[in-house]
Amino acid sequence: MTPSIPGRSPLHRCPPGPKILALVAAGTALFALPRLDLALAVLGLTGWLYRLAGIPARLVLAQVRPLAWILAVLVLVQLALDGWQAGLLVAARLVALMLLAGLVTLTTRSSDLIEALQRGLAWLRPLGADPAKVGLAIALTLRFIPVLAAITAEVREAQRARGLERSLVALTVPVIVRMLKMSDDVAAAIDARSYDPDRAGD
Amino acid sequence: MIEIRHVGHAFGERAVLRDLTLDLTERRIAVVGGNGSGKSTFARLLNGLLVPTHGTVRVDGLDTRRDGKAVRRKVGFVFQNPDNQIVLPLVAEDLAFGLKNLGLPKDEIARRTDEALRRYDLLDLADHPAHLLSGGQKQLLALAGVLAMAPEVIVFDEPTTLLDLRNKRRIAQAIDGLSQRAIVVSHDLDFLAHFDRVLVFEDGRIVIDDRPSAALPAYVAMMS
Numbered sequence: 001m002t003p004s005i006p007g008r009s010p011l012h013r014c015p016p017g018p019k020i021l022a023l024v025a026a027g028t029a030l031f032a033l034p035r036l037d038l039a040l041a042v043l044g045l046t047g048w049l050y051r052l053a054g055i056p057a058r059l060v061l062a063q064v065r066p067l068a069w070i071l072a073v074l075v076l077v078q079l080a081l082d083g084w085q086a087g088l089l090v091a092a093r094l095v096a097l098m099l100l101a102g103l104v105t106l107t108t109r110s111s112d113l114i115e116a117l118q119r120g121l122a123w124l125r126p127l128g129a130d131p132a133k134v135g136l137a138i139a140l141t142l143r144f145i146p147v148l149a150a151i152t153a154e155v156r157e158a159q160r161a162r163g164l165e166r167s168l169v170a171l172t173v174p175v176i177v178r179m180l181k182m183s184d185d186v187a188a189a190i191d192a193r194s195y196d197p198d199r200a201g202d
Numbered sequence: 203m204i205e206i207r208h209v210g211h212a213f214g215e216r217a218v219l220r221d222l223t224l225d226l227t228e229r230r231i232a233v234v235g236g237n238g239s240g241k242s243t244f245a246r247l248l249n250g251l252l253v254p255t256h257g258t259v260r261v262d263g264l265d266t267r268r269d270g271k272a273v274r275r276k277v278g279f280v281f282q283n284p285d286n287q288i289v290l291p292l293v294a295e296d297l298a299f300g301l302k303n304l305g306l307p308k309d310e311i312a313r314r315t316d317e318a319l320r321r322y323d324l325l326d327l328a329d330h331p332a333h334l335l336s337g338g339q340k341q342l343l344a345l346a347g348v349l350a351m352a353p354e355v356i357v358f359d360e361p362t363t364l365l366d367l368r369n370k371r372r373i374a375q376a377i378d379g380l381s382q383r384a385i386v387v388s389h390d391l392d393f394l395a396h397f398d399r400v401l402v403f404e405d406g407r408i409v410i411d412d413r414p415s416a417a418l419p420a421y422v423a424m425m426s
Contacts, residue, residue, distance in 0.1 A: 004292065006329040109329075111295040142291045146333040185286035188251050192279040193289070193300035193347065196271065 004109050011053040011107040016116035019104045026100055030093040036085055039092035046099045053107050063102030064095055071095070110142050133197060140186070151178050203227050204248060204277075204355070209257035210406075211243055218243045219254070220406040226385065228398035232414065233387040234421055235403030241387045244403065245359045248385060249277035261355075275304070278353035278382075282360040284340035285333075293335070293343055294319065294328040300351045318346040322376065338369025345376055358386045362393070391418050 006012075011019070026042060050060055064071070071094055079087035105113065114135035121131035155174045156165070164170040204226040211219040218240045226248075235241045246252040247259050250266035250273040259266040261273045281287045290296040294315055301311040319325040322342040327335065335343060341361060348356055358377065362370040374393045377384055388394060400417035402410035402424070409424070410417045 004329075005331075109295065110291045111298070139290050143289060143332070146331070147285055150333070182286050185281060185283065186289070188246070189279075189281055189287040190289060192249060192251055192274060192281075192287075194271065194274050194303040194351065195299075196303065 005055065005059070005106055007054055007107065009053045009107070011049060011103070014107075016104070016108045016112045017120065019108060020113075020116060020120070023100050023104050027097050030097060034089060034093075036089045036092065039089055039096060043092050043096040043099075046096050046103065049103055050099070053103065055103075055106055059106065060099065060102075063099055063106075067094075067098060105142070110139055114139050130197070136190075136195075144186075147182075148175075148179065151175055151182075203262060205258075205260040206247075207258050207260075209247065209254040209259060211240075211247065211252065212255045218406050219247075222257070222408060224401075224408065224411065229383050230397040230399075231383075231385045232394035232397045232400045233385065233403065234389065234391070234394065234400060234418075236425065239403040240406040241403045242359050245279075245357050245385065245387050248355075248357050249274050249279050251279065275351070276354045278348035278351060278356040280341075280344050280348055280356060280358045280361050282363050284337070284344040287344040287347070288332045288340060291331055291333075292328075293324060293330050293332050296332055296343060297347050297350055300347055304351060314350045314352075318350040321349075322346050336369070337365050338372050341365060341369065341373050342376060345373070349380070349382075353382060355383045355385065356380065358384065358388070360387050360389065362388065362390050391422070394418065 030039060030042060071091060074094070075087045075091045078090045117138065118131040118135045121129065121134055124131065152171070152175050155171055155178070158174075159165060159167065159170045162170075206222050206224050206226070209219060209222045210217065218238075222244070233241045233244060243252060247254055247266065248261070250259075250270035253259075253267045253270070261276050264273050264276070266273050288296050289299050297315045297318055298311050301314055306314070315328075316325070319328055322345070324339065324343060324346065327339070332340065332343060341364075345356075345361075361377070362373050365373060370390065370393075374390070377386065386394065386397070394400060395414050395418065397414050400410070400412060400414050400421070401408050402417055402421045404424070410420050412420070
């Protein structure tokens, strides 16, 4: 998930509701209809939409890079078990879906996205779900992914200086401790700015 | 006025504040002390982020234990690390977060957001991802987010500690320019020299409570 980038393209101007619905429809079609030609067509269409939105190529790659290893493993397994067409199908539909999801967050202000999700999830209230809390959780996820990346890079650099670049424990323990400490401060900051979970989303 | 009566605070067995009684009425109050002296805990008691283990803190008659939400509307808080205070991904969205929590109408939120962005030269960055701002810009955004909520008092917990000299000066000027009362926890003694009152903390107690001309040299002597 990447924070939005400003723009005036038709995709930026489109309200978030239709974009989320289109994403759900495309995802359902991609997985309900396992056809290579359909997956490649959606992938091509997605590429055109990125061009329409004026999003630079490095940001397109950034959408796929975090899951590249998982994608590679899935494709290799499919290649070994069912042949190249199955491998290509898995790759095409997963990449198309990741890019489409990325396109929604890149072209929608997070506050608009959250408001749309809160409205869309309102029917879950009688079941005990709280759309406002879901909205805040998504906003915090969008906000703190880059912060987590920066903390991880800092800790990795510090451990490299101590010759511990290959130790997973030396990387993960300080990152988790810092994130837990930060989560206390973030909770206090949300309180300090008068957030009321009982009123949010009204 | 903030009234503090026989306030103590402990984290588990460890007492961090011991039997404080004082009133805070001045326009600019500085809080100084060594690491672990209790000054940040003291700051968090002032707007109800922490409630005291014993004793009472009252803001204009409102008890922070009972009326925490109302107290936080009167007393804003700026944290040391702005990265932990910026909640939403884009600059303008984050600024509007507190205003939405106050339940203000949309046009009023837009007006106040615009005004706060303009005041701190952040208007061109309104749609910019907050994580890409410089340290000084992040701290200004944190301050703008609190200021837009129009509190009567703003508490700052070491607002310049993580900043370079230029940004320290920007934040110091921003605090100087506030019409609100400010209570500032800081190690930057030059910045505090023109304040109205200085509280020096040691081991959970206020050991010096005086004007800066007397309190700051005494604090420097104490620390050396």
